[in-house]
Amino acid sequence: MERNHAMLSFKGLVTADLLDSVLRITESKLDHIEKSTKRRKKVYNILVECLQNLYHHNESVIKHGDNSKEIMSNSSILCISNPEDYYEIKTGNYISKEKAEDLELKIKNINKLDKEELRELYKSVLSKGQFSSKGTAGLGLIDIARKSGNKLEYSFMPIDKNYSFFCLNVKIK
Numbered sequence: 001m002e003r004n005h006a007m008l009s010f011k012g013l014v015t016a017d018l019l020d021s022v023l024r025i026t027e028s029k030l031d032h033i034e035k036s037t038k039r040r041k042k043v044y045n046i047l048v049e050c051l052q053n054l055y056h057h058n059e060s061v062i063k064h065g066d067n068s069k070e071i072m073s074n075s076s077i078l079c080i081s082n083p084e085d086y087y088e089i090k091t092g093n094y095i096s097k098e099k100a101e102d103l104e105l106k107i108k109n110i111n112k113l114d115k116e117e118l119r120e121l122y123k124s125v126l127s128k129g130q131f132s133s134k135g136t137a138g139l140g141l142i143d144i145a146r147k148s149g150n151k152l153e154y155s156f157m158p159i160d161k162n163y164s165f166f167c168l169n170v171k172i173k
Helices: 016-033 037-057 097-112 115-128 140-148
Strands: 006-012 061-064 070-073 076-081 087-096 153-158 163-172
Touching: 006 016, 016 037, 037 076, 037 087, 037 140, 037 163, 087 097, 097 140, 097 153, 097 163, 115 140, 140 163
Parallel strands: none
Antiparallel strands: 006 076, 061 070, 076 087, 087 163, 153 163
């Protein structure tokens, strides 16, 4: 794990207990390796948003295995690494193709904005106070872009005609 600079990696079902464990482990590791309090807080806060996205937005996918057995998969992935002079948080989760189209449009719009425009968008969404059926206001990706200071890197890998696997890569300097 040290050779590729991975601090923590995980594949599986994201639960509330797992969120707590990942945050405690990461906070402890950051306390030992990162001198800058500001940078530690930035990495931690972005990780919280990424984990909440995995927790709230992962979808269960029925895959067909050997002998046409249906296999339910709702695994997510997470990797936190510290290559060179920055941190990187990579996440992945299943998403319906319909939601993937909306998500891609949202990310493209976020990536077009500069720092001030992101701040204004954040304030606008916050003031509207509209929540989705999952209890989220849609601020997570905006906040990740604001706090990281970088464009959101992402991809969608087709799984079948109904689902894709969404990968998000956030670099934090």
